[in-house]
Amino acid sequence: MIIKEVAVENFTQIPEAIANGATRIELNDNLAVGGTTVSRGVLEEAAKYLGEKQVPLVAMIRPRAGNFVYNDLELKIMEHDLFTAQQLGVDAVTFGALTSGGELDEEAMELLIAASGGMQVVLHMAFDMIKPELQRASLDWLVEHEVTRVLTHGGALDQPIERTIPHLREIIEWAGSAIEVLPGGGINYQNYQQLLEQLPVKQLHGTKLVPLANVKTDWR
Structure with a gap:
């Protein structure tokens, strides 16, 4: 079975996404800026609703829009x-921390993984x-630190995913069975079957993987 991971904004889209x-x-x-953390109440x-439906929940952990270079207060x-x-x-959490030089911020990631x-x-x-x-x-x-999966477009988001398929294949080959690769960015309910024919994966991510009303972003 193909896992369709749908990125939603706030609680309001969840029932429709599950129904579809x-x-x-x-x-x-704030999906228009790539997603930030929701309130505790949301x-x-x-978590209650999806628990009853037996649908896994992934929570975005991101304190602000912009880059992924975080100071000590933001990490706190x-x-x-x-x-x-x-x-x-919550079943899973998604986050990322980088250095200003375009490297994985291993110290910050270790802190967040431990939490x-x-x-x-x-x-x-x-x-x-x-x-x-x-x-690579x-x-x-990430494998050594028991991270479950990586969400990736395979390149810059201003490129259509059809152009990043070669690098996505490369990432999937690197990963092997050690870590899951979750393609995303520009995948929707109209093109996902075509992508599944080109990529050896059983899960995909997007805001439009199922039909939803009033989705405000095009890139996820």
Whole structure:
């Protein structure tokens, strides 16, 4: 079975997404800027609802829009949000921390991974902002630190996913069975079958993987 992970904004889109075939939910606020962390109240109600539906919930942990270079205060906020997600029974969390030089911020990632105990950890599309020559080593680091999967477009988001398929295949080959690769960015309910024919994966991510009303973003 193909896992359709649908990125939704706030709680309001969740019932419609599930009714239309979503099999995993990534919960965000502010999807127009790539997603930020929702409030505790939204997260709590989403966890309850999806728990009843037996649909896994992935919570975005991102304190602001912009880059993924975080200072100590921002990391403290993210750590607190991770503890909250853990308390509410969230299945998985997605985050990413980079250095200003385009490397994985291993110290920050170790802090955030440690705060995620009991939940699956996903590195989101911050992966695509790591220098290309460092991506394979970064993937190895994530495997060593028991990260469950990587969400990736396979290149810059201003490129259609059809052009990034060669690099996506390369990432999938690097990963093998050690870590899951979750393609995303520009995948929708009209083109996902075609992509499945070209990529050896059983899960996809997007805001439009199932039909939804009033989706405000085109790139996820």
